[in-house]
Amino acid sequence: MVEYIPLIILIGLALFLGLLLTNLSALAGPLRPNRIKYSPYESGMDPVGTARDRFSVKFYLVAMFFILFDIELVFMYPWATQYKQLNEMGPFGFIEMLVFVVILFVGFIYLLKKGGLKWD
Amino acid sequence: MQFNIQDLIQTMPLVMLLVTGLLLMLSDAFNLRSLLPWLAGLGLTASLVLALPLQPGDQAIVPVYNNMFLTGGLASFVHIALCLGALFSLFFIQDFFQRAGKVVDEIYAILVFSVIGMIMLANSNDLAVTFIGLETMSICLYVMAALLKTRQSSNEAGLKYFLLGSFATGFLLFGMSMLYGITGTTQFTLMSQTDMSGNILFLPAVLFILIGFLFKVSAFPFHNWTPDVYQGTPTPLAGFMATASKTASFIALGMFLHQTMPVLDEKIFWILVGSAVISMVYGNIVAARQTNLKRLLAYSSIAHTGYVLLGLASGKEGFIAVIFYAFIYTIMNVGAFGLIGMNEIEEEDAEVSRWNGIGLRKPWFGVAMSVFLFSLAGIPPLAGFMSKYQVFFAAVRSELYVAAIIGVLASVVGAYYYIRVIVNMYFTKSETETSHALPSCAMSPTIGVFVLAALTLALGIFPSPVYTWIESLFQGSGMLAMAGF
Numbered sequence: 001m002v003e004y005i006p007l008i009i010l011i012g013l014a015l016f017l018g019l020l021l022t023n024l025s026a027l028a029g030p031l032r033p034n035r036i037k038y039s040p041y042e043s044g045m046d047p048v049g050t051a052r053d054r055f056s057v058k059f060y061l062v063a064m065f066f067i068l069f070d071i072e073l074v075f076m077y078p079w080a081t082q083y084k085q086l087n088e089m090g091p092f093g094f095i096e097m098l099v100f101v102v103i104l105f106v107g108f109i110y111l112l113k114k115g116g117l118k119w120d
Numbered sequence: 121m122q123f124n125i126q127d128l129i130q131t132m133p134l135v136m137l138l139v140t141g142l143l144l145m146l147s148d149a150f151n152l153r154s155l156l157p158w159l160a161g162l163g164l165t166a167s168l169v170l171a172l173p174l175q176p177g178d179q180a181i182v183p184v185y186n187n188m189f190l191t192g193g194l195a196s197f198v199h200i201a202l203c204l205g206a207l208f209s210l211f212f213i214q215d216f217f218q219r220a221g222k223v224v225d226e227i228y229a230i231l232v233f234s235v236i237g238m239i240m241l242a243n244s245n246d247l248a249v250t251f252i253g254l255e256t257m258s259i260c261l262y263v264m265a266a267l268l269k270t271r272q273s274s275n276e277a278g279l280k281y282f283l284l285g286s287f288a289t290g291f292l293l294f295g296m297s298m299l300y301g302i303t304g305t306t307q308f309t310l311m312s313q314t315d316m317s318g319n320i321l322f323l324p325a326v327l328f329i330l331i332g333f334l335f336k337v338s339a340f341p342f343h344n345w346t347p348d349v350y351q352g353t354p355t356p357l358a359g360f361m362a363t364a365s366k367t368a369s370f371i372a373l374g375m376f377l378h379q380t381m382p383v384l385d386e387k388i389f390w391i392l393v394g395s396a397v398i399s400m401v402y403g404n405i406v407a408a409r410q411t412n413l414k415r416l417l418a419y420s421s422i423a424h425t426g427y428v429l430l431g432l433a434s435g436k437e438g439f440i441a442v443i444f445y446a447f448i449y450t451i452m453n454v455g456a457f458g459l460i461g462m463n464e465i466e467e468e469d470a471e472v473s474r475w476n477g478i479g480l481r482k483p484w485f486g487v488a489m490s491v492f493l494f495s496l497a498g499i500p501p502l503a504g505f506m507s508k509y510q511v512f513f514a515a516v517r518s519e520l521y522v523a524a525i526i527g528v529l530a531s532v533v534g535a536y537y538y539i540r541v542i543v544n545m546y547f548t549k550s551e552t553e554t555s556h557a558l559p560s561c562a563m564s565p566t567i568g569v570f571v572l573a574a575l576t577l578a579l580g581i582f583p584s585p586v587y588t589w590i591e592s593l594f595q596g597s598g599m600l601a602m603a604g605f
Contacts, residue, residue, distance in 0.1 A: 109149055
């Protein structure tokens with residue numbers, strides 16, 4: 001049970017900070033409301049309306065690329081924390097990540113060359 | 121973390137494929153279009169040659185990467201068979217897309233990556249590797265199904281395959297997690313050391329895993345996606361899908377069942393046999409009513425799945441027959457789908473009525489199609505007969521008399537619809553002359569057809585080199601011997 005105490009502290013802290021920050025702007029900020037400010041996504045799409053609207057397939061593309069390269073970082077983070085232990089018996093950990101990054105980089109070049117990041 | 125350079129050398133054929141796939145992506149990005157088919161062919165051939173067992177010690181299975189993956193022996197044979205399947209399909213791809221008027225250069229990279237997934241799936245010794253391999257394969261196949269973006273049927277095929285496939289994968293993963301819960305390990309060979317049969321979760325776990333695999337091989341209760349998907353998929357790729365992915369899934373299922381369970385559980389055994397029998401009967405009877413050649417071959421592939429499942433339920437003899445069957449089926453079915461693709465510009469060209477009289481207009485085309493169809497029906501001098509014979513023989517040896525008799529009767533029904541196509545090709549006058557010059561006479565598909573037809577004939581008359589090769593892989597002392605083989 002004792003080992004869960006830091007986790008509980010973390011959850012408590014996150015809850016406190018979240019509540020504090022969301023309410024702080026309402027309490028301390030200047031209140032000058034207008035119609036646009038009160039829409040759910042101020043500079044995004046209007047969420048109320050027909051659900052059968054057509055919008056560009058590029059949104060999906062960008063979302064997919066974001067997930068791909070985001071996951072890469074998720075994968076790299078634990079690797080970075082364990083870097084010393086991985087390299088105790090030669091440069092195993094380094095080479096392993098190099099291979100991963102090279103494969104990813106080929107994908108990135110492909111993406112660039114095929115114009116996946118061009119909006120028009 | 122242990123890392124052994126020996127492991128890397130052992131998996132060199134797979135690394136070769138990966139490098140090929142990456143090079144294909146780069147050449148596609150830099151618009152080296154004419155290079156692509158050659159590069160893909162070269163890479164697959166090089167990988168195949170690297171996997172060939174040249175030294176006498178190569179006959180045994182060698183586990184690598186902490187027993188997660190198998191190389192050598194049977195695993196090498198599987199590697200070679202899958203690379204061959206992709207190479208055969210490669211003959212037909214470029215010509216097909218050229219005539220369809222589509223530029224799809226990414227298909228070569230997708231093809232190579234899907235082969236990597238299949239090899240990982242078939243040669244894994246660990247549930248995690250099985251799953252990653254299965255997903256690598258499946259995602260590439262979903263893309264292949266939807267490759268003709270402007271055709272509605274292709275879109276339908278891609279979406280159907282994707283949704284149903286991911287659903288089946290969910291079942292598979294759930295079963296794997298339960299199996300891990302029971303045994304505390306993901307490795308097949310370690311699982312066999314735990315006695316699982318008493319556990320209440322054992323049967324659901326294996327059933328969920330079976331659902332995942334039976335979906336991939338389109339066995340009876342999970343077959344409904346097959347005709348729609350094969351009809352919409354670009355034809356040469358449908359041939360690749362119907363053969364290589366099924367080969368990989370069958371071998372993975374066989375290895376999983378045989379390695380984790382020294383004695384096949386009675387209930388699972390009967391589920392396999394039941395699914396096999398119903399697949400054979402259902403596939404053959406429904407195929408007899410089809411008017412579209414691609415749908416016909418899709419239903420026939422459900423029936424062939426039934427034959428192979430029967431082999432899978434018949435112990436070691438049966439497993440040898442299964443691998444032999446999958447190899448032969450790859451050759452003849454890639455050929456048949458390739459020929460349909462050569463005679464196709466618009467979708468309706470796959471209707472049987474469009475094939476009327478083609479055997480007289482283009483003699484070599486008719487002869488080649490007849491060879492493949494007779495072989496699929498299992499007529500004696502051709503390879504399809506030998507493979508079917510081995511499967512039924514193994515079934516009889518393990519006392520599955522009734523199932524074997526039903527299978528033979530079902531394949532008589534099968535002969536009806538294969539031969540009906542041949543009758544259409546030779547004895548029916550074509551009412552409407554097609555305006556475009558069909559079938560295609562391009563160089564590479566023609567060579568492909570001749571190679572495949574020659575192999576079908578040769579392996580029907582001399583099946584023993586391949587068969588004894590597979591048989592010898594089961595005799596060595598290896599993991600398979602350990603796991604009750």
